[in-house]
Amino acid sequence: MLRLIGFILLCMPFSLMAADKPLLYGYGVRHCSAFMQTWRAAHDKNRSEQLSVEKELPRYRQWFSGLISGLSLTLGYDVLRGLSIDDALKQVNQNCNNQPDSDFFNASMALIRLLEKVHFIESQRAG
Numbered sequence: 001m002l003r004l005i006g007f008i009l010l011c012m013p014f015s016l017m018a019a020d021k022p023l024l025y026g027y028g029v030r031h032c033s034a035f036m037q038t039w040r041a042a043h044d045k046n047r048s049e050q051l052s053v054e055k056e057l058p059r060y061r062q063w064f065s066g067l068i069s070g071l072s073l074t075l076g077y078d079v080l081r082g083l084s085i086d087d088a089l090k091q092v093n094q095n096c097n098n099q100p101d102s103d104f105f106n107a108s109m110a111l112i113r114l115l116e117k118v119h120f121i122e123s124q125r126a127g
Contacts, residue, residue: 027063028105032096035060035104039093064089064108077119081115 011105042057062083071079080088088111095107102110 003011018035026036027060028058028067028103028108030104032102032104034099035107036093036096037090038098039096060104061085063104064092067108068112079112079115081119083115 036055037058068080068085083091092104092107092109093121095110096102096104099107099110
């Protein structure tokens with residue numbers, strides 16, 4: 001039953017859970033444009049952007065790891081379905097590129113919802 005409740009909450013858009021007080025703190029509330037700038041700086045071989053921006057990527061990684069750990073512990077399974085944190089962050093960056101007006105939390109949750117859908121489809125095929 002706990003897994004079902006967790007799954008339902010996982011699938012709800014963040015905007016439906018909005019309340020008077022903020023429910024989200026830290027790097028999750030940062031705009032996708034800030035994450036994309038950090039991602040580019042961290043992966044720029046020419047180092048054309050400031051190194052101070054590059055130092056932000058570990059903070060995003062830590063926040064994301066906390067989100068994943070919390071969801072996985074709550075739901076009782078690996079919500080990344082074996083995907084590494086670094087590979088997951090690559091997809092979150094792509095989600096930000098596809099939805100530049102989003103924030104880091106929603107780009108992260110879009111990945112988790114996609115992985116849930118893929119797992120559901122695969123389990124239906126398996127019978």
